[in-house]
Amino acid sequence: MNDTDVSKQIQQMVRFIRQEAEEKANEISVSAEEEFNIEKLQLVEAEKKKIRQEYERKEKQVEVRKKIEYSMQLNASRIKVLQAQDDLVNSMKEAAAKELLNISGDHRNYKRLLKDLVVQSLLRLKEPSVLLRCRKEDLHLVESVLDSAKGEYADKAKVHAPEIIVDNVHLPPAPSNQNEHARFCSGGVVLASRDGKIVFENTLDARLDVVFRKKLPEIRKSLFSQIAA
Template sequence: MNDADVSKQIQQMVRFIRQEAEEKANEISVSAEEEFNIEKLQLVEAEKKKIRQEYERKEKQVQIRKKIEYSMQLNASRIKVLQAQDDLVNSMKESASKELLNVSKDNKTYKNLLKDLIVQSLLRLKEPSVLLRCRKGDVKLVESVLDSAKKEYAEKAKVAAPEIIVDSVYLPPAPSRDNEHGPSCSGGVVLASRDGKIVFENTLDARLDVVFRKKLPEIRKSLFGQVAV
């Protein structure tokens, strides 16, 4: 084999090696591009997932805030409604309290009422000797009915007539502009055992409070119905 043949074979081998190298390089390039695209797609999907999760998290936070705000507004509305209802009920009680002042203006009616209140108080206490407290302006009226009250009590309780001592300490006066913010009493009496351990408050104001507490459910039902607030 001469030099020309050897040179020819070498060139063929070089071309073959070069062709193989190019083919291999193309394969590597294609594979690398596929891997790059796959990795890029995975990164894009991972980023999309993170964005979706962040959006869902923020959306939940917004929903929670909306629920909290709604609940706060609802509670505030309920409080306003309840306050308005309480104001109306209290205004009714205040009107009733003002009407009590008219009771003691009619001496004859009030005198009979005082006797009944004293008898009722004696029946509750059932004590042989009691202390009676009334308004200073009612002392004469009270003293005028003591005998009849003691007699009526003795007949009803079937006991001896009790001793009733009118206290020199008086209940507050009737409400007026002069004592608008001070203690007041619309009338009635307070009786106590001599040792002070048993006290029965039978004033008009106390009776109004008792009646109002008992009738409050009916009053609310009448005014506001059964609507839950």
């Protein structure tokens, strides 16, 4: 084989090797591009998933905040309603308390009421000897009904008339606009056993408190049932 043939054969082999190298390089390039696209797609999907999860998390946080805010506003509204109801009920009680002052102003009816309060107190205590305390301004009225009160109690309880000792310490006076925070009493009496262990407070203010507590559910139902409906 001469030099020319050898040179041709070498060139042919070079072209073959180069062609194979180019084909292999193309295969590698295509494969690399496919892997790159797959990996890119996976990364994009992973980022999309993370974004969706982050959005869902924030959306849940917003919903939770909305529910908390709604609950807080609802509770605040309920508190305002309850406060308004309490204010209305308290204003009714204050109005009733002011009306009590008119009772002691009618001496004839108030005198009869004082006697009934003393008799009721004696029936509750059922003691042979009691202490009585009243307002200083009511002292003369109370003393004027003691005998009839003791006789009425004795008849009702079928016992001897009790001893009633009027205390020289008096209940507070009627409420005054000059000193709204001072202790006061709108009228009535307080009776106690001689040893002080049993006390029956039968003042007009105490009776108002008792009646108001008993009637409070009925008052609330009457005032607020239509609002609740």
